Amino acid sequence: MLGDAPFGISVVPQYVNLSHEQMLRSLSFHEAGHAVVGMVVGINCARSSLFQDEIEGEFCWTGRTVWGKSEPSCFHFAAMCAAGQVAGLRQLEEAGLLSCEVRKWADAPHDRETAIHSLAGSGYEITLEGPAPANGATWSQVTMYAEALIGQYWNVVTEGAEALLGSPALSLSGDQIAQAVGIANPPRVT
Structure with a gap:
């Protein structure tokens, strides 16, 4: 089980040459992907x-998706972490x-890091380079799975992003x- 407290994923605020609307739209897809x-x-x-x-006296936009107590597999948790960036x-x-600038921002x-550090406590290892460990996966494997899910559910992610923006x-x-998107939200584990 991944924690008794809700777990949040946040986009780290940064500056980029996008309009206000473009930035909010991208952030909405990031959060809808998660x-x-x-x-x-x-x-x-x-x-x-x-x-x-507010960061250093300046305001910027960010996002967060918060999770209720759940029991996903470690690989599925990691894929959820990767899905925000993939969708954005x-x-x-x-x-x-x-x-290139926008890619760096996104x-x-x-x-x-959330996936790597959260799952390390469960004995699940995610590596950035080299072969997959026996007790885990590579970040490349995780990202490829997230890309497949985002591709399969792209219309649903789009509906979720539009609902969040609206x-x-x-x-x-x-x-x-x-x-709003027509899928089930799994119940919290008690």
Whole structure:
């Protein structure tokens, strides 16, 4: 089981040459990628949100998807972590916005580090280079699986991103996302 407390994934705020609307759209796809893939692999989604944060006296936009207590496989948890970046990059590419600068902005090392460090406590190892360990996977394997799921559920991720962007406070519960996209939000483990 992955933790008794809700677990959050956050996009680290950075600056990039995108319009306000382009940035929010990309962030919404990033968070919808986490939410949809998480639900598909059996992780309860508590909430996805976009919000402003203050860093060194300046405000910027970021996002977070929070998870309820769940019992996914370690590989599925890692794929959920990778799915945000995969979805965000796909949306930017389809919109014709994926320059080197934007790709760097959309890189999500915090999600990769979340997977690596959270799962290490369970004895599951994710390596960045070399062969897969006997008790884990490579980040490349995890990302390829996340890419396959994002590809399979792209219309659902798009609906989730649109629902998040259309919500009054740029925040939806996992159940609201599930209802908007027509998939089930797995129940929390008690």
